[in-house]
Amino acid sequence: MDVNNAFLYSDLDEEVYMLPPPGYRRKGETLVCRLHKSLYDLKQASRQWFSKFSESLCAYGFVHSTTDHSLFILRRDGETIFVLLYVDGIVITGSSSSLITKVQDMLRQNFKIKDLGTLKYFLGIEVARSKKGLFLCQHKYVLDILQDSGYTGVRPTNTPMELNLKLTNDNGDLLDDPSAYRRLVGRLIYLTVTRPDIVQAVNILSQFMHQPKKPHLNAANRLLRYLKTTPGQGIYFQAESDLQVRAYCDSDWVSCPMTRRSTTGYCIFLGPILVSWKTKKQHTISRSSAEAEYRAMANTTCELTWLASLLRDIGLQHSLPIPLHCDNQAALHIFANPVFHERIKHIEIDCDLVRKKLQASLIQPTKIDTGQQIANIFTKTLGQDQFRFLASKLDVHNLHAPT
Incomplete structure (x- = not known):
């Protein structure tokens, strides 16, 4: 039987089958093709991939982190290796380069993988390293947002949201195309991974995804003007602290x-x-x-x-x-x-x-004291001076700023 043209069938149980297409089954027959490997687009595909990956690492000596199940830890001969998995992206780091090489060889024996070398770009996050530490930012991601929105040539602003601005569901006219607003806010949500200074503004904008109006779009555009001021801003991890x-x-x-x-x-x-x-x-x-x-x-x-x-x-x-x-x-x-x-x-x-x-x-x-409360930047829209003061306390830096 040619199973390449068979229809996919997904059951909630552990056993998954493929049903023969119409015309291949005789009357009264209940034959099916049992799958030995999970296929893409099945509900169980992602779970089976993670299960297979986990089994391979655990057989080598890795253990799951009790707090993050996608983090695997190997301790051997006084050395420690960490493997972090996100879908099919893998980051490997540790205290021994030779042990890392052995882990990579083990993964090649079990999976078809591609070694991209030293970590520089992962899930849209740029990684810059030196002896002093690591710097994470989404510079290219910000520039792509500005270009897609047509805001590469606008006048920048120093705060992500206007002071004392109160957005509601009642004021303003509905947008003709709400999908553009939803796409923009969705991209801004991912940007908060390395930009804690815009978290409060994005939190407010995301509350109007169901029925965005012109005042909401104006507030989002102001946030884009702020991003134009600091497109290369990110988080700095010091090597010694x-x-x-x-x-x-x-x-x-x-x-x-x-x-x-x-x-x-x-x-x-x-x-x-x-x-x-x-x-x-x-x-x-x-x-x-x-x-x-x-x-x-x-x-x-x-x-x-x-x-x-x-x-x-x-x-x-x-x-x-x-x-x-x-x-x-x-x-x-x-x-x-x-x-x-x-x-x-x-x-x-x-x-x-x-x-x-x-x-x-x-x-x-x-x-x-309230004036020293760093968390104020995550709950309130602030004036320029207070915003700059608290943002500096977050220890965020702009690697691409002129020196």
């Missing part, structure tokens, strides 16, 4: 004019290096600014728990407890005094989470 973890969390109470929900923002540093950041609208309405701040502390605590576990898997030792900087005194009082039942009974789960991590010596909430 302390491994002290510190975190900053903040919230903007009832920042959404439509739902009255608050916004959580946090950033986490490993020494001077920014390693994690996030802006997210809270799931429920907070009755006070202290409650909104406490929810932000709980979210940051969850991220710190995951990050501490990841650092243990990698083998990096850091001091505990981790300073968690908050600028709301009322939230710190709730944290320190567990008898405020009337105020905190509706956020009891968040309170228990933070207190248990304090008792485990994972975190240590600390008061910080």
Whole structure:
């Protein structure tokens, strides 16, 4: 039977078959062709690929990271090798070049792979290296966005969003072609991988994907003008630095004019290096600014728990407890005094989470002045001076800036 023209059939069970095409099956027959390898376009294809890849690495001595299942770690003869998998892209690094070569040879025996050499470009992220450290940016990606949008010759601006701008679903006319706005915002979302300075603006723009209007497009175009100012800006990872973890969390109470929900923002540093950041609208309405701040502390605590576990898997030792900087005194009082039942009974789960991590010596909430709260850049639209000050604290750099 010629199975090349057979129709694909995908079942939810582990066994997958190919049905013969019409005309090849006689009346009453139920013959099928069993697949020995998973094919593209089947639901199980990606899972089977990852399973095959994992089996090969684990058979060689690798183990899964408990916090990131796509990260594989090999420790042998005092050396450590890390393999990171994203779909079919693989990044290999470690402390021994000879052991890395052996891992590459093992992969060639099991898979058809292509060695692209030293990491310079991965998933649209450009990697520049020196003895002082690594620099990650998306310079080409930004230029492509500007060119596709026709904004290569516009006048640049110094902030990603206009001060005190409030976008809603009610104001303005609907766009004739909403797909252009959705495509633009989708590309900007991926840009936040190396651009923490635009996270807050992109978070606001992404809330209007379902029904974009002209004011929303104008705000997106202003963000493009800001990107034209710093297309080569990115994150710098220093080769030598302390491994002290510190975190900053903040919230903007009832920042959404439509739902009255608050916004959580946090950033986490490993020494001077920014390693994690996030802006997210809270799931429920907070009755006070202290409650909104406490929810932000709980979210940051969850991220710190995951990050501490990841650092243990990698083998990096850091001091505990981790300073968690908050600028709301009322939230710190709730944290320190567990008898405020009337105020905190509706956020009891968040309170228990933070207190248990304090008792485990994972975190240590600390008061910080509002003017020094770095997480403000993830929750509020700021003026030019304050934005520049906080952006400098994020330790982002523009490698392509003139010297």
